[in-house]
Amino acid sequence: MNSLDRLISYFENFPGIGARQARRFAFHILTLPPEEAAELSSLVGGIQSSVTECSSCRRFFAKNASGSDTCEICADSSRDRSKLLVVERDTDIRSIERSGVYDGLYFVLGGTVPLLESRENKKLRGGGFKRIVETRLSEGLREVILGFSVNPDGENTGRFVESIIKEIPSADGIKVSHLGRGLSTGSELEYADPETLKNALQNRY
Ligand SMILES: [Zn+2]
Numbered sequence: 077m078n079s080l081d082r083l084i085s086y087f088e089n090f091p092g093i094g095a096r097q098a099r100r101f102a103f104h105i106l107t108l109p110p111e112e113a114a115e116l117s118s119l120v121g122g123i124q125s126s127v128t129e130c131s132s133c134r135r136f137f138a139k140n141a142s143g144s145d146t147c148e149i150c151a152d153s154s155r156d157r158s159k160l161l162v163v164e165r166d167t168d169i170r171s172i173e174r175s176g177v178y179d180g181l182y183f184v185l186g187g188t189v190p191l192l193e194s195r196e197n198k199k200l201r202g203g204g205f206k207r208i209v210e211t212r213l214s215e216g217l218r219e220v221i222l223g224f225s226v227n228p229d230g231e232n233t234g235r236f237v238e239s240i241i242k243e244i245p246s247a248d249g250i251k252v253s254h255l256g257r258g259l260s261t262g263s264e265l266e267y268a269d270p271e272t273l274k275n276a277l278q279n280r281y
Contacts, residue, residue, distance in 0.1 A: 080102060080106075083102045083105070084098045084099055084101075084102045085098070086098075087099075087101045087102060126138060126139055127139065128145070130145070130146050130147035130149075130150055131145040131146055132146045132147070132150040132181075132208065133146075133147060133149065133150050133169075133181060133182045133183050133184060133208075134183065134184040134186065134201060134204065135147055135149075135166045135169055135182065135184050136166055149169075149173075149181065149182065150181060154179075155179055155180060155181055156179045156180045156181075157180070157181060157212065157215045157216050157217065158180070158216050158217060158218040158219060159178075159179075159180025159181065159217075159218070159219050159221060160180060160181050160182070160183055160208070160209070160212060160217055160219070160220050160221070161178060161180055161181070161182050161183070161220075161221040161223045162182075162183045162185055162205065162220060162221065162222055162223055162224075162237055163182060163183070163184055163185065163223040163224070163265065164184075164185055164186075164187060164188055164223075164224055164225065164230075164233065164265070165184060165186070165187070165266070166184050167266045168184075168223060168265045168266055169182050169184070171265060171266055171267075171268060171270070171273060172223070172265075172273055172277070174270050174273075175270040175271070175273040175274045175277065176270070176274070177273070177274040177277050177278060178277055180219075180221075181212070183201075183204075183205055183208055184201070185200060185201055185202075185205060185233070185237070186199045186200050186201045187199050187200050188224065188225075188229045188230060188232070188233040189229070189232050189233045189235075189236040190229045190232065191228045191229055191231075191232045200236075202236070202240055205237065205240055206240050206243065206244065209240070209241060209244055209247055209250075210244060210246070210247075213244075213246055213247060213250075217250065218249070218250065218251060219250065219251045219252075219253060220237070220241060220250055220251070220252050220253070221252075221253050221254075221255070221277075221280060222234040222237055222238075222252065222253070222254050222255070223255055223265060224255075224265070225264045225265050226255075234254065237252075238252055253280045253281060254280060254281055255276040255277065255280055256275065256276045256277070256278070256279025256280050256281060
């Protein structure tokens, strides 16, 4: 395979990218000024060493000089530690932060539990979620918000999270809430506009 075809095949493996878009990306790179193509290349090459996963919420964040292993959201003492919003992926947090209405903490589960899939998703951080709930309980955690997309897989993932909470005896008094209506059925959290997310969070039940 020549280098252009190899580049196209990398893009084809990106989430949500088809063969046609992959070709458009690759050909777009061919039209870039050489210095921009070089910068893109060095960003891709260095991203894994300059960005790390937060030990608490598991989102990715840019490493800072202090070498902290928690991200700026988890480290922010002004955030409300009584609330923990569980989302499928890192990019959902960006969407919610943009809505500006949520001041609690997060946890990135790392995927969904599909309704019609018996195989266990190895990327799912069920154990990590359990540990973080246990830790946060001593810091005043009172509510876990299920922030999943409105579709059968999202609902099934919510049930999975609830079953983990039920396994923790001391989590007895935790309230589990769902995002309010307003998010249309089938919609992915990542693509919801800030106003819709704001309403869904304010009207959680
Ligand atoms: Zn964090």
